[in-house]
Amino acid sequence: MLFGLFNKPFLLFGKTALPKELADPRRILLTHFGSTAEIIRSIPVLIALRHRFPYADIAWLIEEETAPLILDHWAVNRFIVVRNDWTKHLSEVRRVRKRLRSFAPQVVVDTQNTFGSSLATWLSGAKYRIGFGGKQARYLHNIHVVAEETHHIDKNRQLLQPFGIVGSGIGFDMPDFEKDCLAAQHILSHAGVHGNFAMFHISAGHPSARWQEERFGAVAKYLLEQWNLPTLITWSNHEEFSRAEAAVYAADGAAHHAPWMTTLVERKALSQLATLFVGSDTAELQVAAAVGTTCVGLFGPTSALENSPFGREHRMLQSHHRSSLKKRKHLTSEWMDAIPVESVCAKCDEILIEKTRKQTVVPMQVAPVQRKAA
Helix, strand or coil, X not given: CEECCCCCCEEECCEEEXXXXXXXXXXXXXXXXXXXXXXXXXXXXXXXXXXXXCCCEEEEEEECCCHHXXXXXXXXXXXXXXXXXXXXXXXXXXXXXXXXXXXXXXXEEECCCCHHHHHHHHHCCCCEEEECCCCCCCCCCCEECXXXXXXXXXXXHXXXXXXXXXXXXXXXXXXXXXXXXXXXXXXXXXXXXECXXXXXXXXXXXXXXXXXXXXXXXXXXXHHHHHCCCEEEECCCHHHHHHHHHHHHHXXXXXXXXXXXXXXXXXXXXXXXXXXXXXXXXXXHHHHHHCCCCEEEEECCCCHHHHCCXXXXXXXXXXXXXXXXXXXXXXXXXXXXXXXXXXXXXXXXXXXXXXXXXXXXXXXXXXXXXXXXX
C-alpha cells in the first residue's frame, strides 16, 4: 500500500497510527460509475465499511442507469444519483460538486478508478481519497493502494486497508423490492412454472461472449428430462428476443421465455427464486450470485479468475481468455463455441446433486408449452 506524499501514517510505539478520519470516519463516500457487474463487485466494500463503522454516514455516488438495483440498500444512508454523462457537461459537474460538498465526506473510496469516479473524489473535497491510482486517477487520489489480488472482489477489498480493515468477509445483502418479487411470481405463473426452475440468461455484453441459443435449449431439455426442472430464459434487450425464442424452440417444450423487456431488477427477483442460474459473463450472472443463487458461468474471451461469481458453490467453465480486450471488437464467438453442452450439463449435475443432498430440490409441475412451427 502506497500512501500519498502528504498522507503517510506515522509510527506510534512501533505500530501504525491511523489518522482520526480513517480510524473512525463520520462521513464516507463511495464512488463507482461502472457497469452493473462492477457495481455488484463493489458492494462487499460497502458491507465491510458498514460493519466496521456502524454509526458512520455512508453515501454512494452512482449513475442513474444502475441506481435502481441497489437503491434502499440498508448499508447506505444516502444515494447521490447523477446523470450517466455528467462529466461531459460543465453545469452537471458543478451540480455534482455542490451536492458532494454539501455531504462533506471525510473519506472517499473509489472502487472504479476511471476519470469520472476519480474526478468525483476530488470534487468532494475529502481529506482522504482512496483508490488504486491508475493512469487517470494518480493525481486525484492521495492514498494509493497497490492492487495485488486477481479477482475483482478481492482487489476491491484491498481498498479497505487504509482503514485498518484486513480479511473482512464477503457480503452483498441485496435489497428486496416487494413489487419486483410480485412481478417475478406473475412472470413464472404466466409461464406455467410452479416450484423449482432453472434460469438461463442468453444475453452477453459482446457478441464474442455469446453461447449459442441451440445449446441453451439442449441444456434446458436435459434438465427437464433428468431432473424434472423447467427453465425460464431471459434476455436484456429487444435485439435478444429472437435468440430467446430460438432457445425455447430448441428446448422442445422444456423452457419458457420471459415476457417482453423485463427490467434488471425484475431479473434479479427471478434469479433469487431460481434453483440454478446459467449464463455468460454478464451483470445478471453477478446479480444471481449476489442474491444467493448457485450459478454456472460460461467464460470465453473474459477471465473467470477475475470476473467469476464469488463463492465455492458456483461452477465456472473457461474455454479461452485473452489478457487484453483492447481489440475485443475483432473477437468472434469461437471461444464460447468451444464450451460443449455436455460440460455445462455436468456442472448443473454437480450443483443439483449437492442441492438434493440438502433436500432442496423437489418435483416440479410444469404446464405444457406450445412449440412454434419452424
